[in-house]
Amino acid sequence: MQMNRNPKQSSPLISIPNRWPLFILLVFTLSTTIAFILRASFGGNSCDASQYDDQFRNHMGSKYGFGGGKTENNVNDEGGIENPLSFMKSKVVLMVSHELSLSGGPLLLMELAFLLRNVNTEVVWLTNQKPNDEDEVVYSLEQRMLEKGVKVFPAKDSKAVDTALKADLVILNTAVAGKWLDAVLKENVPRVLPKVLWWIHEMRGHYFKLEYVKHLPFVAGAMIDSHTTVEYWKNRTRERLGIKMPQTYAVHLGNSKELMDVAEDAVARRVLLEHVRELLGVRKEDLLFAIINSVSRGKGQDLFLRAFHESLQIIQEKKLKVPVIHAVVVGSDMSAQTKFETELRNFVEEKKIQGRVHFVNKTLNVAPYLASIDVLVQNSQGRGECFGRITIEAMAFQIPVLGTAAGGTTEIVVNGTTGILHPAGKEGVTPLAHNIVQLAADTEKRRIMGEKGYERVKDTFLEKHMSHRISIVLKQVLQKSKSHR
Numbered sequence: 001m002q003m004n005r006n007p008k009q010s011s012p013l014i015s016i017p018n019r020w021p022l023f024i025l026l027v028f029t030l031s032t033t034i035a036f037i038l039r040a041s042f043g044g045n046s047c048d049a050s051q052y053d054d055q056f057r058n059h060m061g062s063k064y065g066f067g068g069g070k071t072e073n074n075v076n077d078e079g080g081i082e083n084p085l086s087f088m089k090s091k092v093v094l095m096v097s098h099e100l101s102l103s104g105g106p107l108l109l110m111e112l113a114f115l116l117r118n119v120n121t122e123v124v125w126l127t128n129q130k131p132n133d134e135d136e137v138v139y140s141l142e143q144r145m146l147e148k149g150v151k152v153f154p155a156k157d158s159k160a161v162d163t164a165l166k167a168d169l170v171i172l173n174t175a176v177a178g179k180w181l182d183a184v185l186k187e188n189v190p191r192v193l194p195k196v197l198w199w200i201h202e203m204r205g206h207y208f209k210l211e212y213v214k215h216l217p218f219v220a221g222a223m224i225d226s227h228t229t230v231e232y233w234k235n236r237t238r239e240r241l242g243i244k245m246p247q248t249y250a251v252h253l254g255n256s257k258e259l260m261d262v263a264e265d266a267v268a269r270r271v272l273l274e275h276v277r278e279l280l281g282v283r284k285e286d287l288l289f290a291i292i293n294s295v296s297r298g299k300g301q302d303l304f305l306r307a308f309h310e311s312l313q314i315i316q317e318k319k320l321k322v323p324v325i326h327a328v329v330v331g332s333d334m335s336a337q338t339k340f341e342t343e344l345r346n347f348v349e350e351k352k353i354q355g356r357v358h359f360v361n362k363t364l365n366v367a368p369y370l371a372s373i374d375v376l377v378q379n380s381q382g383r384g385e386c387f388g389r390i391t392i393e394a395m396a397f398q399i400p401v402l403g404t405a406a407g408g409t410t411e412i413v414v415n416g417t418t419g420i421l422h423p424a425g426k427e428g429v430t431p432l433a434h435n436i437v438q439l440a441a442d443t444e445k446r447r448i449m450g451e452k453g454y455e456r457v458k459d460t461f462l463e464k465h466m467s468h469r470i471s472i473v474l475k476q477v478l479q480k481s482k483s484h485r
């Protein structure tokens, strides 16, 4: 269904010239990626667990392992600065994941597991809902964890209960994982709750169910990916369920070292850029405005394409001298969202902009696209993204962001400095169109916004920053749980 004007486009991004440096090979090795997947990314994903399944993530592996400290000691490679998580050494942490898949929630928890392993924390992992059959993804991810010294136990037997009782800290991941508490711990629930840190990434109404979150008021703390989402949870739990959130921390995520390595390597970027542009059949001097998200109405690809069409009209009407612009929709999946996908393609055909709009199937690996585009459009609708990791990933590649003024995006994008915000909903279409034209017409503005975005990432959204933020929460939660003994 892709608008292929060039037969090469129909091949996925896996043809790899031999001369490419090793790390690019790694970046492109998709078939075996699963075994190496190191981290999740919420990039472009709202914190809605129902969409985790169709999330497609990047951060492919590198054989050097997870981007934490490379060594087992407490010195990181920033030059002898103590790892903020080093106080977790020898602590026992039980992680409860509601499922295990290549989706945002579980991968992010794995990421934390590896950060803790880097400081010699004893980490035990339980997956509450596992497929009955042998599942290749589950197997690969578990292997990866075992290699890193994470202990993987069955979620529902007495060993799980014993571990929960002896652990210093229990991390429940996502609201849905709340189901595990009563089902497994039974009468032991009250003994475990004071040492539970509940990490929540969802922000859709159907997670506000007592069945999932009735124990929430009694845990030591909750950790949520953005301030906006914290506020939302506080409101909803109070108003809908009549319960009170525990001490709740907003903790922004950070970019992996692997992603930063590619983003900061000019040669790698250029190679990726040439490759992707050739695949898409666009010229070097053309401008690419990309939306990188699983295709669904909540992510706003429909409104983006309308805005894009409007921007083409503005350029034509005003006879503006701007480079040829293209829209790239990365995250297509005809088998999952057929109706919506068809609607998008019909729109493109109806407006006769086939030559300017490119659909790319969803992929685990977004780095090649980030290396190739000029502007990221983050068009998530409604309450927006819980965080939106793709936003900080794009900024790492010095790409300005045109984002909806909603959710986590407003905490990442500095309006007018690292990008431009437009309203969510239909009323955002025309503002977005104008913003597209504005950035298309102004090379210098794009460059400066990209640079400022990169600086912001370096100041705030790196893995080390995330480690630091999480360490503050873990310290407080540990203290609280100790006072309960």
Ligand SMILES: *[C@@H]1O[C@H](CO)[C@@H](O)[C@H](O)[C@H]1NC(C)=O
Binding pocket: 228, 231, 232, 235
């Ligand atoms: C939470 O509720 C307060 C008052 O009811 C409101 O002002 C605020 O906008 C709400 N916040 C969110 C995120 O819904």
Ligand SMILES: *[C@@H]1O[C@H](CO)[C@@H](O)[C@H](O)[C@H]1NC(C)=O
Binding pocket: 001, 002, 009, 010, 011, 012, 333, 334, 335, 361
């Ligand atoms: C994209 O996915 C569709 C099925 O959803 C498949 O038919 C098509 O070949 C894929 N395209 C590429 C370039 O892999």
Ligand SMILES: *[C@@H]1O[C@H](CO)[C@@H](O)[C@H](O)[C@H]1NC(C)=O
Binding pocket: 405, 415, 416, 420, 421, 422
């Ligand atoms: C963002 O800035 C633009 C102008 O640069 C302004 O029109 C818009 O209202 C601002 N949006 C927000 C949410 O501040």
